[in-house]
Amino acid sequence: MADKRPLLEYTDDEAKDCATESTLTGVSYKPGASPTLIWYCRQIVLRRKLLVGLLVIFVFSYFLIGPADVLDLENVQVHHQSYALDMEGYLVYSNHCRIVDLDPYKRDVMRHFKRVSYKPCRSHPPLTHVHYNDTIQRYVLSINQASLKSYKVGNDLSCCYQGVVRASETDVNYTSCHAFKNEAKLANTTDSVVVKCKTNDDQIYINAHPTVPERKAIRQRLDQWAKKDRRKLVPSVLMIGIDSISRVNLIRAMPKTAQYLYDNDWFELAGYNKIDDNTFPNIMALMVGYNLSNAMKHCSPYKVNGLDKCDFIWKLFKEHGYVTAYGEDAVKINTFNYLKKGFQQPPVDYYLRPYLSAAEKLLGGNIVLGLPHCVGFETEAEHVYNYALEFAKRYRNDSFFGFFWTNTHSHSDISQTSSMDDYLRGYLQRLVSQGTMEHSIVVFFSDHGLRFGPTRATWSGHLEERLPFLFIWLPPFVRKAHPEFVQALRQNRNRLTTPYDLHITLKHILSLSGRIGSLESLGGAKDCPKCQSLLQPVTLSRSCEDVAIADHWCTCWAYGSVYKNSKVVRQLAKRVVNYLNDYVTTFRNGSLAHLCVPLALQSVSTAYKAQPNDNDPSHIEIYRLIFSTSPNKALYEATVRYNKNLPDEDNLLVTGSVSRLNTYNGEADCMNDFAIKKYCYCRHKGG
Missing domain, CATH: 1.10.287 (Helix Hairpins)
Structure with a gap:
């Protein structure tokens, strides 16, 4: 106007x-x-x-x-519909469980999120590569002639390779260095090689290559079982896992990857809820069917041969004619090795740990957020992903079980994993192009969301930590033979599900091979009798209690804020601190108590009270408390059941474990036991 x-x-x-x-x-x-x-x-x-x-x-x-901040002004939106039918705003909605569908772009989280760009580890290509020759059934190591111009090669170029041999979980040995000119046929007796090249006595190149060599015993096993199959199609299993990524952060940080999954008929399990704090217990529930207590009892990682005695699901597949593989990056924090004994014998047919141990030591690279990032010419995560690709390619026409896990681009920060978005979308496309998706059931998943950092103290961060992502791919021949699986997975998208269910699902897949009895004969998950295969319809009336999820990890309740300094809240917080001190004092018969200073309540940051769903007992009140302690300046989160009708000695129950929300690097160096490390403040720190 x-x-x-x-x-x-x-x-x-x-x-x-x-x-x-x-x-x-x-x-x-x-x-x-x-x-x-x-x-x-x-x-x-x-x-x-x-x-x-x-x-x-x-x-x-x-x-x-910075340019990353400007880029964040235009976040890539993921178009999908994961909420429960007719209940927009909820991933699961029933009288027993209501899981909220979080907004990935909430301001209290996005203020800490900065998209990270992918940067190649080297500006020039590697000088050597390996490929499998089907005719001679061996790997061939070759020099890339086109890459020579990127190196300062004098009149004389001499190269040699040496095999990497596993000595133990922590050590590797090397064979003598075998000289070669343009190419060399590698023996099938070693799983990986280190290559070195010199010119005029100066080393100008070092690299390493993992391989999946032909093994006579493995080939005999595969052929023996294939004869029994009588040309029946047997689905293989490929599991690709990423540490510390919630379902919501997959959408936020890797929108292209997430959109690819939604657009290409992968089945999402949007109500997938973790069952314990960190990676080890959640992976044990998935791979063995045990909770943490029984894992420690039956296959303690603190004992030599403890993990070797455990009934990992890959053993079951191997016993029934599958070739098996396991790879994980960041060798110092591997799931079965960090503050643990690891495996005395290789747990699978193809074990990547020896190769990565050598690569981390020899190839050079850099550290990002405390973890190896570039290792030689690739990020360490790419070493794992590419090995999984090669394993699946090598045994495309056989039956295989591969478990591959990465930590390095996701473990320590909410933003870092965004750098791998384009790569992982392309990686899923590479699986398609090499034919893996035609015959394999692929599980793409995480163990939990981010456990530390500024976003973790938010309400969104609390839920994200408990809700990892899970997507399942069924190959066409399985969909055609079992349309009921398709229907079940679509229905189960909006049901409460757990790693125990995924454990039973893997057994169900094995039963499809016809090489074993019925699913019932395999048994379920030992520590979740009511859990079931995800290829069967999951009842809507599930509660966390039904599927062995402690209150502390349960996402089925809404919480309302309560006065943090009320008499009840302060008393509950003090009793939780006493509980932590008692836990440390009695752990391992008190043998470690002298190392740690007793903790005291410093303050309560926030307090919440659960708003019960229908059918929840009205006489029990559930509180979630976030509080700090001294002298360690720790921030903890605890969930307690409080029954005011019972006497004081019986009216409080701490559920699950108490979460540590801030890092504790350096303050618990006297403690090598991961179970109590986050509750210990070493006496030498206290003076």
């Missing part, structure tokens, strides 16, 4: 601006011009000032804040 002020009410500055602008725009301004013309000129001036202002803001943002 035009400015209707009389001409005389325009200021001198406005008149000057208008005169200047009118000249620039070809509109002649003369004294006594109409107010409408003055208004027109003035709008042009304001628009120009606005454009200049926006340009200044952009330049400031780009150069002073």
